[in-house]
Amino acid sequence: MSEQQEQQLPAWADPSVSPNSLDPQGLSRRGLLRGAGLFGAAFAMGSLATPATADSRPYGGDDPRLAYLVGDHHIHTVYSHDAKYTFSQLAAAGAKYGLDWLVFTEHSNIGHAKYGASLEHEEILKARAENPRQLIFQGLEWYIPAAEHCTVFTAPGPNEVDVLTRFENAYDGKLLGYAEGSVGGAATARNEEHAVKAIQWLAEQRRTGYIDDVLVLANHPMRLGIDSPHEMRNWRDAAPEIMIGMEGAPGAQGAAIPGWRGTTSIRGEYENKPSAQSWPGYPAEAYLTYGGFDWATATVGGLWDSMLAEGKLFSITTNSDAHRIVFDTWKNGDWAAGQNFDNTGRLPDPVNTDTPQPGSDFWPGQFSRTHVGVTRYGYRAVMSGLRAGRVWLDHGHLLDGLDVRVKRTHDHGRGVTLGGRLRVRKGEKLTLNVTVTTASRPNPQGILPELAHVDVVRGTVQGPAADRDVWKAPDTKVVHTTDVTGRKGTYTLRIPLTAGDESFYVRLRGSDGNRNGAGYLGASVDPHGPIPHAPGNGDPWADTWFYSNPIFVDVSGG
Numbered sequence: 354m355s356e357q358q359e360q361q362l363p364a365w366a367d368p369s370v371s372p373n374s375l376d377p378q379g380l381s382r383r384g385l386l387r388g389a390g391l392f393g394a395a396f397a398m399g400s401l402a403t404p405a406t407a408d409s410r411p412y413g414g415d416d417p418r419l420a421y422l423v424g425d426h427h428i429h430t431v432y433s434h435d436a437k438y439t440f441s442q443l444a445a446a447g448a449k450y451g452l453d454w455l456v457f458t459e460h461s462n463i464g465h466a467k468y469g470a471s472l473e474h475e476e477i478l479k480a481r482a483e484n485p486r487q488l489i490f491q492g493l494e495w496y497i498p499a500a501e502h503c504t505v506f507t508a509p510g511p512n513e514v515d516v517l518t519r520f521e522n523a524y525d526g527k528l529l530g531y532a533e534g535s536v537g538g539a540a541t542a543r544n545e546e547h548a549v550k551a552i553q554w555l556a557e558q559r560r561t562g563y564i565d566d567v568l569v570l571a572n573h574p575m576r577l578g579i580d581s582p583h584e585m586r587n588w589r590d591a592a593p594e595i596m597i598g599m600e601g602a603p604g605a606q607g608a609a610i611p612g613w614r615g616t617t618s619i620r621g622e623y624e625n626k627p628s629a630q631s632w633p634g635y636p637a638e639a640y641l642t643y644g645g646f647d648w649a650t651a652t653v654g655g656l657w658d659s660m661l662a663e664g665k666l667f668s669i670t671t672n673s674d675a676h677r678i679v680f681d682t683w684k685n686g687d688w689a690a691g692q693n694f695d696n697t698g699r700l701p702d703p704v705n706t707d708t709p710q711p712g713s714d715f716w717p718g719q720f721s722r723t724h725v726g727v728t729r730y731g732y733r734a735v736m737s738g739l740r741a742g743r744v745w746l747d748h749g750h751l752l753d754g755l756d757v758r759v760k761r762t763h764d765h766g767r768g769v770t771l772g773g774r775l776r777v778r779k780g781e782k783l784t785l786n787v788t789v790t791t792a793s794r795p796n797p798q799g800i801l802p803e804l805a806h807v808d809v810v811r812g813t814v815q816g817p818a819a820d821r822d823v824w825k826a827p828d829t830k831v832v833h834t835t836d837v838t839g840r841k842g843t844y845t846l847r848i849p850l851t852a853g854d855e856s857f858y859v860r861l862r863g864s865d866g867n868r869n870g871a872g873y874l875g876a877s878v879d880p881h882g883p884i885p886h887a888p889g890n891g892d893p894w895a896d897t898w899f900y901s902n903p904i905f906v907d908v909s910g911g
Contacts, residue, residue: 361485362730363453366420368393377794378451381753385790388843389418389756396420397730416770419726419743421754422735424454425717426504427494427572427604427672431700432459432473436676437685439702440480443675443717444487450718450797454488454725454735456506461496461525466518468698474514481509488732493517494572497588498524498531498551499544500580502572505555508565508732516555516564524551533579533630540630545584549591556592566736570670571599575639575648576623578631582656583821589660589667597740598667601650601657601900602748603642604674606720608713609891613679616889620645622713634822638873644864644883644898645748645891649824653810653872653879658826661858661903664814666772668739668902671721671746677712684710719797720893722747724755726771742772742902745861749897751802754790754843757861759783759850759904774905783850783906785809785859790843798894804840805866806881809833809848814856814905830878838866850906858903868896 364370365379366386375383386392428443429436440457447455459465459473470493477491491513492506505520507513524547526532531544538544555567571588574580588596603621608614617624621642627635643651650657650669660667686701694700715721726743727734738744745755759775760768762782769775777783792802812829835846850859864883872879883898 360488360731362393362397363486366392366396366730378753381790381793385754386420389420391418391420391728416758416767416773417728418767419728419756419770421724421726422453422730422738423718423722423724424452424456424735425672425721425723426456426458426492426506426570426670427600427674428455428457428717429459429494429674429676430457430473431702432465432469432698433676434460434462434464434694434700437683437700437703438675440476441483444480444484444489446716447718448484448487450716452487452718454490455717456490456492456504458492458494458504458506460494461521461527462694463528464694464696464698466521466525466528470514470518470521472698488735490732491517493521495520495551496525496527496532498526498529498547499533499538499540500526500548500584501533501574501577504570504572505567507567508736510565512564516558516567520551520555524554533577540579540581545587548584549587552588552591552596556595559595566733567595568736568739569596572674573603573621573647574599575635576603576621577625578627578635578640581632581634581822582659582824586660586818586821589665593665594740598669599649600647600671601669601746602646602671602721604672604721605713606645606748606893607679607715609886609889610679611890611892614711614713618889618891620886620891620893621647634824641885643873643885644868644896645893646883646898646900648873650900651883652874653831653882654812654826654829654874656824658810658812658829659818659823662812662815662826662829663817664856664905666742666903666905668742668744668772669746669900670723670744671748672723673715673717673719673721675714675717677710678714678716679712680709681712682706682709720748722750743770745771745899745901747897747899749798749800749802749894750792750796751804751865751897751899752789752791753793754788755899755901756788757901757904758786759859759906760786762849769904771902771904774907776907776909777852779852779854779908779910781852783852785848785850787846787848787861788843789837789846791841796894800894802897803838803865804863805836805838807835807837807846807861807863810860810862812858814858825874831880834881852906852908854908856906856908858905860903861901862898864898865896
């Protein structure tokens, strides 16, 4: 049975579903799908991808029409030792909050490696059958040798569990004692090399066709400061077709709701300080979140930009990292006599109570959303969209839609979109088209989000970094800001660009305008960027941002 036959279109994309049965968000997404020229069977079969013309092909050409599927690649269930929810609970929450795709990423440990992964797969198959309008991936939260964590996930297929289990046993830093914080887990050459070998092994499983596809994303990279710049570059360069990026914003976004967890709490649970195992080149400020985003992403001219300045795509995402949901009343069930996680591979099912339980997370899709541009609906389409970098993200349901294109000013085509490259000649006039669709309904907190500004960040492409531990891109800054306060519906900003002597990239950012200030590298680089909140006072709904992946512009001589 084909992938498409196994899946139903999401309700908002299915012409057989009456518009009257859709909520405002679903109606808005259907409108965006129609506007992109993709709807119904054409979207399902992917037949509307428009090829570049012969004249435009040498210079980048037109990207296909895109629909954006919303998802979360970092979710934990009873098959993680520190979580508590069932697949059914989490899939239902994802559906409630409008997610098209979810990745279940259980923590590695002895119980999971021995029992949990195969048991989990049976529930994955059940969840796929019970939720035919969702794409449900099985993955793993990998303890990277010498470093933090990564999401690893595969396309569905007969060998998905085998690959994940073999990978976990052979390469997981926690099981091997190679992870930071464990005996023998320091950032030694052996441990760092093992992480690279792990990524290369996954790439080989894809290359040989043993699995259809696999992707890797670094999780909460600055939480402990143990993911050094050279390690991140080494992972990316080991297999850039599968090691595609990092969390631009972590989960645990409810950690600092005032009065909830305490006076020292920080969004993302970024409450650590530099340790003996942290990379010494990071400043103390790197261990905080800025507008809920990781310092590596939020700092204009910082670590993410230093990687993009090499001219290599490195994507960002956001997700729930769902373990324990804020204000939720479920608690972990009790173990039967003689049972524990190591000898069962799963926790007992949760039990409901009448009392809110401790937690820092939101349900999948409730607050954090990753939007992936696709031309059809399916598992491989989502993975291809992520690999291509057609990604933007938002918090608090700040936007319904975003479409970004760079084109020559007098071209009639759509231009190149997120993650893409446009080849131009020195001195050519370009236009950055940013089409925004504002929020059409109150978010899960009951707030109707309003976008206040759109910022354009531009950086020069310098080529491969001579120092692989560099974390600054001194030629990157905010070059344009548009105040969009009060604008509603769908509108397009047309921002002029000129190709100078050097290749460059542009990326976008914006917020509700509630909290901002000079960026970490100064007001001349970023005059009104995200800023840290006071400990214990980080209401996430009152400080929401969107970010996009870059578009590269490769400049040749005039």
